[in-house]
Amino acid sequence: MRRYNINRRLPVIFSLLIAAFLGISVVSAIASLTALRQLSNVNYDSSGLAVVQLRLHYNLLLSELKVLELHPSAGSVEQARLQYDIIYQRLRSLPKRPPYNSFLTAEELAQIDNVFERVKAEAPAFDEAEPDNAAYLIGVRGRLEPHLETINVLSGRVIQLAGEYRDQRRKDITRSTELLIFSTAGLVLTGLFFAFLLWQSRARLRKQNQALEKLTEQLINANKAKSEFLALMSHELRTPLNAVIGFSEMIMREVFGPIGDKHYTEYAKDIKLSGDHLLNLINDILDLSKIEAGQFRVNPSSFSLGEAIDEAVRIVAIDERDGDTRIAIDTADDLGNLYADRRSFRQILINLLSNAEKYTPEGGQIRVSAQRSPDGGIEIRVSDTGIGIPEADIERVLEPFGQSRNNSELTHEGTGLGLALSKQLTELNGGVLKLQSTVDVGTTVSLRFPAAPGATPDAASTRR
Amino acid sequence: MIEAKNVQSVNCSILIRSLLVLLLAVAGAVPDAATAEMKPPAGKVILTLGGKIARTNVDGTARFDHDMLLAVGLTRLSTSNQFETGVQDYEGVLLKDLLAYVGATGTRLLATALDGYTVEIPVDDAGKYPVLLAMNWNGKPMTVRNKGPIWVIYPIDQFPELKEERFSARSIWQLSRIDVK
Numbered sequence: 053m054r055r056y057n058i059n060r061r062l063p064v065i066f067s068l069l070i071a072a073f074l075g076i077s078v079v080s081a082i083a084s085l086t087a088l089r090q091l092s093n094v095n096y097d098s099s100g101l102a103v104v105q106l107r108l109h110y111n112l113l114l115s116e117l118k119v120l121e122l123h124p125s126a127g128s129v130e131q132a133r134l135q136y137d138i139i140y141q142r143l144r145s146l147p148k149r150p151p152y153n154s155f156l157t158a159e160e161l162a163q164i165d166n167v168f169e170r171v172k173a174e175a176p177a178f179d180e181a182e183p184d185n186a187a188y189l190i191g192v193r194g195r196l197e198p199h200l201e202t203i204n205v206l207s208g209r210v211i212q213l214a215g216e217y218r219d220q221r222r223k224d225i226t227r228s229t230e231l232l233i234f235s236t237a238g239l240v241l242t243g244l245f246f247a248f249l250l251w252q253s254r255a256r257l258r259k260q261n262q263a264l265e266k267l268t269e270q271l272i273n274a275n276k277a278k279s280e281f282l283a284l285m286s287h288e289l290r291t292p293l294n295a296v297i298g299f300s301e302m303i304m305r306e307v308f309g310p311i312g313d314k315h316y317t318e319y320a321k322d323i324k325l326s327g328d329h330l331l332n333l334i335n336d337i338l339d340l341s342k343i344e345a346g347q348f349r350v351n352p353s354s355f356s357l358g359e360a361i362d363e364a365v366r367i368v369a370i371d372e373r374d375g376d377t378r379i380a381i382d383t384a385d386d387l388g389n390l391y392a393d394r395r396s397f398r399q400i401l402i403n404l405l406s407n408a409e410k411y412t413p414e415g416g417q418i419r420v421s422a423q424r425s426p427d428g429g430i431e432i433r434v435s436d437t438g439i440g441i442p443e444a445d446i447e448r449v450l451e452p453f454g455q456s457r458n459n460s461e462l463t464h465e466g467t468g469l470g471l472a473l474s475k476q477l478t479e480l481n482g483g484v485l486k487l488q489s490t491v492d493v494g495t496t497v498s499l500r501f502p503a504a505p506g507a508t509p510d511a512a513s514t515r516r
Numbered sequence: 517m518i519e520a521k522n523v524q525s526v527n528c529s530i531l532i533r534s535l536l537v538l539l540l541a542v543a544g545a546v547p548d549a550a551t552a553e554m555k556p557p558a559g560k561v562i563l564t565l566g567g568k569i570a571r572t573n574v575d576g577t578a579r580f581d582h583d584m585l586l587a588v589g590l591t592r593l594s595t596s597n598q599f600e601t602g603v604q605d606y607e608g609v610l611l612k613d614l615l616a617y618v619g620a621t622g623t624r625l626l627a628t629a630l631d632g633y634t635v636e637i638p639v640d641d642a643g644k645y646p647v648l649l650a651m652n653w654n655g656k657p658m659t660v661r662n663k664g665p666i667w668v669i670y671p672i673d674q675f676p677e678l679k680e681e682r683f684s685a686r687s688i689w690q691l692s693r694i695d696v697k
Contacts, residue, residue, distance in 0.1 A: 098684075098685075105631060105633070109631060134630055134660065135659045137630075137659070138630060138631045138660070138690070139664055140660075140661040141660065141661050141662060141689075141690070144661070144662070145599065145663070175661075268602035
């Protein structure tokens with residue numbers, strides 16, 4: 053019992069696990085892709101180059117100024133001003149730019165600002181200086197030289213920090229890529245797992261299909277064998293039975309002279325009745341197995357429905373009551389013809405009428421009615437006021453050997469094949485057989501046959 | 517069938533011939549700007565173009581002072597870049613216009629700054645994007661102390677692919693010389 057519960061919950065647990073796995077994989081894939089995209093948008097880091105340039109040009113400026121101080125005629129005010137302008141621009145834009153403003157401390161940024169302020173203070177000297185008069189620039193070197201150390205220290209610091217900054221970015225990219233690889237692997241694994249499940253269920257289904265096909269084939273073969281066996285047996289049984297029936301009748305009728313003791317004629321009569329019953333049974337079985345084997349051929353023709361009904365009623369009356377009938381016929385005069393296999397139609401009607409006779413006690417009534425429906429078809433009803441069939445058994449009595457349970461109590465004679473055979477025969481003729489019954493009230497069997505092919509409803513109703 | 521073919525080919529050759537004549541006439545009618553004489557600079561030279569160019573003024577180079585460069589034609593460009601925060605307004609000469617003005621025929625440009633920084637710019641860049649030689653920044657002329665006198669500006673906001681590092685390396689400031697290779 054416990055095992056059963058776990059087995060039942062396994063698919064749910066499995067689905068939840070797969071969903072969780074899938075969810076984690078998708079979320080981490082999105083996260084790593086987002087991180088990678090952000091990393092790829094990070095500003096270009098040329099900070100190392102920028103500080104090296106600053107150091108270089110600061111030194112060049114100091115050299116130019118030194119030359120001007122020592123040999124004013126050999127120096128170039130123009131060159132000094134260019135170097136000044138270059139470091140001015142560098143110092144001005146350094147602290148504003150990423151990544152300096154993100155990785156230098158406030159103190160270090162203040163140091164850069166301080167150096168820039170000192171450099172800026174020298175601008176008037178460079179603006180005033182003329183190419184042939186370097187006097188304005190004397191003393192500038194002394195004021196700027198002390199800051200060279202600060203610039204050197206800051207440059208080293210920036211280069212070091214830039215290295216760390218690049219290391220960090222590299223680590224970030226590596227981590228995001230690893231995450232992406234893992235989540236992709238997760239997605240692939242989930243996909244493979246699904247593919248495996250699908251393949252497995254398909255394989256199972258294919259196996260089941262093969263088993264089913266095999267079973268169906270076996271069943272068809274078994275059913276065919278059964279039908280063939282029944283047809284053969286029925287035929288083989290009928291031959292000796294004819295001898296039994298024929299000779300018992302001859303004895304019964306004392307064809308070759310009287311029999312001494314009357315008991316013998318009574319026994320001969322019993323043999324004849326039992327033989328008849330057996331023959332009916334065999335004939336019904338033969339017909340049913342022919343129908344099931346698809347070998348029963350109907351040969352439809354047009355015949356007078358009224359005459360066919362009269363004939364069937366007469367046969368049943370002779371068999372059951374020695375001509376004294378209680379079957380009432382209720383048909384219109386202009387009923388016209390029915391298009392069906394005449395032999396099987398007669399068989400159907402005799403079966404239904406015999407059943408009605410059998411299950412209707414003394415004093416009951418049996419009625420055959422027929423009428424043409426507006427669409428040109430024919431509806432025939434056989435109703436009795438007999439013992440009826442319980443509603444639960446109606447379906448069963450239409451199956452071969454499916455007599456109502458009621459039957460056994462009453463020990464009525466019957467093959468149990470009549471209704472089933474009638475239904476099959478009706479359907480072979482394109483008709484429909486329906487049974488309505490109420491216990492202790494009676495049974496009505498209705499047959500509905502379609503109009504003859506090619507006959508219009510009007511023509512059919514007037515034809516005789 | 518054969519006759520029809522002949523007629524067609526004759527028609528064709530007439531058409532081509534007349535087209536050629538027309539083209540020659542048009543070419544002859546337009547004065548060749550690239551071969552016209554260039555005046556020597558009157559003021560301080562801020563940009564020198566050398567190499568494969570058709571128009572020169574001094575020693576096989578085309579030297580421009582501020583006014584000569586302005587005369588090539590001013591264009592405005594608003595964009596952000598990696599070196600400044602926020603969108604900035606720039607005004608200057610389109611690289612494409614300047615190359616046409618001097619009749620440049622090379623495929624590569626070797627750009628050099630006042631501090632010696634040198635970078636190679638493919639001529640294709642000028643054709644693909646409105647690359648600006650900016651001279652004014654937010655309405656003010658650019659000095660050497662503020663990345664002037666000329667700063668090469670790529671339209672990053674208009675073309676996102678220009679965010680790549682190779683383009684920021686080409687965004688040379690304090691530009692002073694271009695050699696057409």
